[in-house]
Amino acid sequence: MQVNNETGIIQPVAELAEHLRSTATYLHVDAAQGFGKLPDDLRAPIDLVSFSGHKIGAPKGVGGLLIRRRGRDSVPLTPLMYGGGQERKLRPGTLPVPLIMGLSKALEVFESERTQWLQAASEFRARLLEGLGKTRFNLHGDQEHVVPHILNLSFEGVDTEALILQLKNYAAVATGSACTSASYTPSHVLAAMGLPQEQASNGLRLSWFPDQAQALDVDEFASIIAEYQAGIAPVSSS
Numbered sequence: 001m002q003v004n005n006e007t008g009i010i011q012p013v014a015e016l017a018e019h020l021r022s023t024a025t026y027l028h029v030d031a032a033q034g035f036g037k038l039p040d041d042l043r044a045p046i047d048l049v050s051f052s053g054h055k056i057g058a059p060k061g062v063g064g065l066l067i068r069r070r071g072r073d074s075v076p077l078t079p080l081m082y083g084g085g086q087e088r089k090l091r092p093g094t095l096p097v098p099l100i101m102g103l104s105k106a107l108e109v110f111e112s113e114r115t116q117w118l119q120a121a122s123e124f125r126a127r128l129l130e131g132l133g134k135t136r137f138n139l140h141g142d143q144e145h146v147v148p149h150i151l152n153l154s155f156e157g158v159d160t161e162a163l164i165l166q167l168k169n170y171a172a173v174a175t176g177s178a179c180t181s182a183s184y185t186p187s188h189v190l191a192a193m194g195l196p197q198e199q200a201s202n203g204l205r206l207s208w209f210p211d212q213a214q215a216l217d218v219d220e221f222a223s224i225i226a227e228y229q230a231g232i233a234p235v236s237s238s
Contacts, residue, residue, distance in 0.1 A: 001033070002030065003031075006150075008141070008147045008207075008213025010145045010146065011144055013029050013042075013046065014044035015229050017122075028050070029048065029049050031051045032063075033055060035055065036151075038148060049066040057179050058099075058103040058105075061096065063103075080194045121147075128220050129219065131219050135155055136156040137154065138156065141193070151205075152204070153204055153206075163204070166225075167224065173204055174204075187203050
């Protein structure tokens with residue numbers, strides 16, 4: 001991953017690519033969270049880069065796979081589906097032209113607005129953390145290497161699933177990535193980071209597009225959490 005989808009932590013993919021370039025190992029980077037936002041890392045000699053359009057404002061249901069050659073050698077990909085000769089015989093089926101055009105336009109717009117987007121995301125993050133100062137929380141991951149639009153934290157003594165019910169009419173939040181939002185097991189990411197059981201079991205993931213986030217009343221959001229946190233018994237870590 002270029003950026004972990006639960007914690008927002010930036011991984012050293014460019015450094016890894018340089019180390020692997022002289023070996024027989026191919027590197028594939030899942031750039032869903034960082035594509036368009038951290039373009040410099042992806043200019044490294046990475047063999048395969050996959051991305052999702054909706055992360056930069058394109059319609060849902062479209063993405064891409066970028067493939068780099070190593071000199072004259074191409075990555076030896078094998079198709080998972082067979083039938084037509086589309087996409088260099090790697091993926092058969094009629095291409096969704098409207099979605100592809102939406103992706104193309106989203107890339108154009110995001111490239112022109114990236115600096116402002118990142119600044120607005122950072123400003124909202126700072127405002128959110130300031131508002132949450134009235135609560136007791138732990139941030140997860142190295143905050144020196146994190147994207148500005150994802151925050152993963154746990155609130156001391158709070159069962160996150162119960163907290164989500166308190167917030168359901170106010171903001172859409174999740175215990176992990178959208179891919180695992182139906183799972184009630186502790187986050188495998190937070191567990192692998194070696195966090196205490198209470199934190200790994202109660203991580204809350206917040207992510208935002210800056211223009212949408214402006215509608216959130218940060219003070220009220222934080223007050224709901226603070227009031228809930230003050231009115232409950234401590235959560236057992238056993």
